[in-house]
Amino acid sequence: MNKYFKQAIRGITHNKSRTFLTTLGIMIGIGTVVLVLSAGEGFKSYINSQVEMFGSNTLSIETVIPASTKQRNANANTSNNIQNNAGTNAVPITTLKNKDIEDIKSIPNVKNAYGAVLSQQIVSYGNISKNTFIFGANASRFDIDKGVIASGRPYTEEENRGLGQVAVLGSTVATDLFGNIDPIGKLIRVGNYNLEVIGVYEPRGGLGTTDDDQIFIPITTLQKKYLGIDYLFYGIVELYDGNKAETTALDVTDMVRRNHSITDPSKDDFSVKTQAQNLETFNTILSAVTFLLIAIALISLVVGGVGVMNIMYVVVTERIGEIGLKKALGARNKDILFEFLIEAVLLTLIGGIVGILGGALFAYAVAKIAQSFNFAWSFIVPLYGIILSLSMSMIIGVVFGVFPARNASKLNPIEALNKE
């Protein structure tokens, strides 16, 4: 084996700039694979950190349109075209109530819970105004959520029950409205009411509309004064033991079904999800995207492999004399085959290693940029990604190197010698 490597390395170092250009395609392909895998891991770490902030030992209860109702509406739509189906999914589910949340709190593994309602209102202070998401929740949200209040205080459950006109601002909202002024104690106009700012959150970072862009107020205030409703959009349940999330989710489901007088699971107007399930959904989507990107990178790898094959054919032609000499000196066809095959594999392997380094460097840059925007994004190059990349480069070397190498090994020594 050693002797083949010696000859192969001699071949590769023979023309270094050509070696570099030949392996460029492999470098780009492998670099992309590593970047995609690494960025995927980084994104996962970010999502996990978001989940941590949200509370990892939690369940969520969301309202859903019962499967059986959907079916009935669909049937109605097909049988009667006059009925407009636009409203079918817009009909809000109004059955999830605060009582459900209070009852859930009595389940043994449940530590705490809150209900939530969302709205959008014009918020103004002085002459600055802003269209902002208003998040209404019970005071227990401040115990469950991991967000840190930088100044001031959260509202209390008493303020919640008494329809208190108080607000806790996300950091972006606070900066936008107040600039350098201390917002605590100031009155802001939210929709038709004046609310007193009692607390401001520390920045949390994140994608899209984040907690930083929201205002948090007592849920009863939002329900009664703004929306005129008595139901919840969703609820969050905190658990003592996150390992029992699955069974507790079943207990919660039973409890809410009893409250809603549901006997047939297909008529459920809510769904209980564990964080594991939420993460699973996210991971499924992430894997699909990752596979798609890797498939694109594979095309680049195939193109790179064809490049390597092309050059190996040129190299065989260039070294016809040398091949003839080696055969005259006693090299068997097998020896020549291995020399060229190992040269091709070394070429792609070099491309692979440079690609891994380059891809990791890019992934590091992505992580640094994300971190500079306050994302909890870790730089991870997964080991399986490195192993995958290295084995892919070697396989490409073998696949695309075997034909030129076979050509070389089959050369007639005299013809080969006479070409010199």
Added chain:
Amino acid sequence: MLIQLKNITKEYDNSSAAVTKVLRGISLDVEEGEFLAIMGPSGSGKSTLMHIIGFLDRSTAGTYLFDGENIEEFTDDELARIRNERIGFVFQSFNLLARTSVLDNVILPLTYSKMKDHVALATKALEAVGLSNRLNFLSNQISGGQKQRVAIARALVCNPKVIFADEPTGNLDSKSGTTVMSILGRLNDEGRTIILVTHDRTVAEHAHRIITIRDGSIVSDEKNANPKKSEMIEEES
């Protein structure tokens, strides 16, 4: 008898209708330890004959016994093994690996053999041709005469029975050529069989036996009672 050729023919079937007959029934016996020169003008078939005797090519018909073994029955891998272990080649254009050290060039045949101690064997072979002070020079940093001596060392390194030299002095000045011929002469004195292919009468006169080929047939086979001895001329180093 080391080499026994009986009625060897070689034909090339070109795409055109004509079949080119290069060798027309060559019969030749070579004893171990002979110094044989094969002479003939270009196109006479002498190189083809050397390729067949040197296991680089197969004859179209006829039998070839080497050391009593019938070569026609050998596989390609077995022929490669014989080329590696029992014979050595010296070519007109040296055929050294470019940008490779003198030592590595001589090691090359050993890498295809089962022998060990490659560096020691190659160093010894280079000492035998007077180049032990050039081991780490690259093949393009030495003179033509030195290159051919490296090629002789390479032919010697596996300790073969026969050395084939195809126009070994063809690309050399007369001084270097004389040195190369004196080395070949000395190797023959040590008992090695030398088969020399040349069109140059003065080179052929170093051999003890000269056969002449014309149009694919042996036209003369003469003993050289008074072979020329060349003095080793040391090149400036």
